Amino acid sequence: MAPTAPDTPRLTRAVDGRLLFGVASGLARHLGVDPVVVRLAFMCLSIGGMGIAVYVALYFFVPNEPTAEDTATLDDPTARKGRDVSQLVAYTGLAAGLGTLFLLFGGVFDPLLWFVVFGALGAAILWQQANPAQRDEWMSSTVHRVGGKGLMRAGAGVLLIVVGVIGFLAFQQQLQDARAGLTFAFTLIAGVSLVVAPWIIGLIRDRDLERRERIRNAERAELAAHIHDSVLHTLTLIQRRAEDPREVQRLARVQERALRTWLYRRPADADTTVSPALERVAAEVEEEHGVPIEVVCVGDCPMDDSLGAVLRAAREAMVNAAKYADTSSISVFGEVEPEEVLVFVRDRGAGFDLESVPEDRMGVRGSILGRMDRHGGSARIRTAPGEGTEVQLRMPRTPES
Amino acid sequence: MGDESTTFSDGDAVPRVVIVDDHRLFRSGVRGELGDAVEVVGEADDVDSAVHVIGERLPDLVLLDVHLPGGGGVEVLRRVLAQHPQIRFLALSVSDAAEDVIGVVRGGARGYVTKTISGTELARAIVRVADGDAVFSPRLAGFVLDAFSATDAPPVDPELDRLTQREREVLRHIARGYAYKEVAKELFISVKTVETHVSSVLRKLQLSNRHELSRWATARRLV
Numbered sequence: 070m071a072p073t074a075p076d077t078p079r080l081t082r083a084v085d086g087r088l089l090f091g092v093a094s095g096l097a098r099h100l101g102v103d104p105v106v107v108r109l110a111f112m113c114l115s116i117g118g119m120g121i122a123v124y125v126a127l128y129f130f131v132p133n134e135p136t137a138e139d140t141a142t143l144d145d146p147t148a149r150k151g152r153d154v155s156q157l158v159a160y161t162g163l164a165a166g167l168g169t170l171f172l173l174f175g176g177v178f179d180p181l182l183w184f185v186v187f188g189a190l191g192a193a194i195l196w197q198q199a200n201p202a203q204r205d206e207w208m209s210s211t212v213h214r215v216g217g218k219g220l221m222r223a224g225a226g227v228l229l230i231v232v233g234v235i236g237f238l239a240f241q242q243q244l245q246d247a248r249a250g251l252t253f254a255f256t257l258i259a260g261v262s263l264v265v266a267p268w269i270i271g272l273i274r275d276r277d278l279e280r281r282e283r284i285r286n287a288e289r290a291e292l293a294a295h296i297h298d299s300v301l302h303t304l305t306l307i308q309r310r311a312e313d314p315r316e317v318q319r320l321a322r323v324q325e326r327a328l329r330t331w332l333y334r335r336p337a338d339a340d341t342t343v344s345p346a347l348e349r350v351a352a353e354v355e356e357e358h359g360v361p362i363e364v365v366c367v368g369d370c371p372m373d374d375s376l377g378a379v380l381r382a383a384r385e386a387m388v389n390a391a392k393y394a395d396t397s398s399i400s401v402f403g404e405v406e407p408e409e410v411l412v413f414v415r416d417r418g419a420g421f422d423l424e425s426v427p428e429d430r431m432g433v434r435g436s437i438l439g440r441m442d443r444h445g446g447s448a449r450i451r452t453a454p455g456e457g458t459e460v461q462l463r464m465p466r467t468p469e470s
Numbered sequence: 471m472g473d474e475s476t477t478f479s480d481g482d483a484v485p486r487v488v489i490v491d492d493h494r495l496f497r498s499g500v501r502g503e504l505g506d507a508v509e510v511v512g513e514a515d516d517v518d519s520a521v522h523v524i525g526e527r528l529p530d531l532v533l534l535d536v537h538l539p540g541g542g543g544v545e546v547l548r549r550v551l552a553q554h555p556q557i558r559f560l561a562l563s564v565s566d567a568a569e570d571v572i573g574v575v576r577g578g579a580r581g582y583v584t585k586t587i588s589g590t591e592l593a594r595a596i597v598r599v600a601d602g603d604a605v606f607s608p609r610l611a612g613f614v615l616d617a618f619s620a621t622d623a624p625p626v627d628p629e630l631d632r633l634t635q636r637e638r639e640v641l642r643h644i645a646r647g648y649a650y651k652e653v654a655k656e657l658f659i660s661v662k663t664v665e666t667h668v669s670s671v672l673r674k675l676q677l678s679n680r681h682e683l684s685r686w687a688t689a690r691r692l693v
Contacts, residue, residue, distance in 0.1 A: 365611070402642075
């Protein structure tokens with residue numbers, strides 16, 4: 070009665086998703102249906118012997134599926150999953166059960182057999198539906214987990230069982246006798262349902278509430294973790310460094326910036342454009358030297374090599390201002406215009422006499438003036454002792470960007 | 471309330487100020503920092519109490535937090551300015567978000583400074599706004615430049631929807647961190663002219679109904 074006897078040596082050749090020779094799963098893949106459907110169909114057909122013949126014929130004439138089974142078994146022994154064995158056992162058990170029933174009722178066309186099969190099938194569907202679904206529901210944090218498909222399956226299962234039971238009774242000519250019992254049973258079930266329904270609904274509500282609470286808790290935990298890692302940590306540091314105002318200010322600024330980024334910045338704003346890159350450079354210098362830097366940027370455009378040079382020059386200017394100007398804040402203004410990119414770094418600090426800067430001081434000449442020249446831009450430095458310093462960087466934009 | 475001839479910058483009088491902020495610590499901090507530069511005549515910590523206190527005391531100027539329980543600073547502006555259009559507002563906030571800045575200025579505030587501003591600078595900004603001028607922080611100037619150049623669409627009202635070359639020049643210097651006096655020196659104009667330009671930009675910012683402005687502010691939600 071079974072399609073083919075379970076062939077233990079053959080089983081070792083099994084690859085992912087096949088139980089015997091992969092005919093059913095191959096067909097299922099080909100037809101785009103669940104392999105279970107194809108397997109059950111084969112099993113039903115096999116009752117008359119047809120299914121076995123078709124299966125064997127397909128085994129010989131259908132070439133292997135593109136998922137080459139040999140390489141898979143050889144290269145990856147884990148591809149043979151235990152689940153396949155248990156499935157095969159299940160199918161064999163099902164086939165054996167059907168065979169027993171078949172022998173018991175003595176013919177394919179005895180309707181009684183089919184009602185028993187219906188009932189069993191319905192029960193199987195319900196049982197299979199209940200366990201994993203419930204488990205999933207309780208475990209998962211997504212609320213709309215059980216879709217229409219699950220409900221449909223459960224409905225089909227119930228229908229099958231009802232049809233099976235009533236049909237069985239009817240054909241046994243026992244429906245008349247059983248009517249009193251049935252009435253009693255239905256009434257009892259209805260009564261129990263009425264009593265139990267509110268309780269079950271209450272349970273479901275509780276569960277939904279609990280799940281929502283769990284999601285909220287998870288969010289709160291994430292927020293708490295972030296606050297702890299950043300804000301609380303910084304506040305602790307600030308308390309420990311309270312005697313060093315400069316360090317306290319630096320910590321506060323760093324934390325403020327991190328928090329702002331976390332709150333407002335879209336994650337896509339990486340350093341691929343001028344504005345965030347300029348802000349990052351300023352943030353780095355500020356962190357390193359402890360002087361607040363205010364960045365204002367107008368317009369934006371993608372980064373390229375010469376703009377990278379502008380940023381490095383701007384960085385050098387900020388570092389100089391932070392180190393030598395003895396100022397409480399530095400203003401950085403970047404402007405992206407259609408033809409050029411401008412960056413101004415300004416402080417109100419000590420200033421210096423440009424003429425007196427020795428030739429060999431790399432900072433100003435090499436890193437700012439020279440670098441801008443090499444990349445086709447220009448730099449201007451306006452400064453005088455006591456007047457503060459402003460470094461003006463100008464870079465023409467390359468036509469295609 | 472001061473009549474139009476009073477100029478606080480001459481030191482004739484001290485502006486009467488109401489502080490609206492939902493953080494008590496911050497209010498007392500500002501009070502302390504401002505010292506004698508202003509006369510604090512009232513405080514409020516949400517929209518309703520702010521509207522009430524302002525209506526009662528009729529100050530020269532309101533220091534207004536952008537984020538307030540009960541509808542935010544914009545709501546205070548809407549309700550107070552409907553009855554007392556002569557009261558001037560200076561917005562003060564930790565937020566640098568474009569929509570907050572542009573929103574509150576378009577709502578009627580004559581200036582916007584962040585809470586990190588020093589006490590002396592804040593006092594100076596209060597006097598300036600109380601005198602009827604506008605106060606632009608570098609960041610606000612940057613936002614305005616950005617907003618007015620954000621689109622190539624033809625302006626609906628050229629007089630309102632476009633900045634003149636001179637106004638752009640002034641804003642650019644403010645964005646670079648120049649004080650009004652320094653801008654004036656740089657551009658060879660008087661401080662009064664700089665103030666006129668800034669006020670004119672403020673008017674355009676408030677009156678232009680080019681919808682790109684608000685769209686731009688919403689689109690640019692960062693820092």
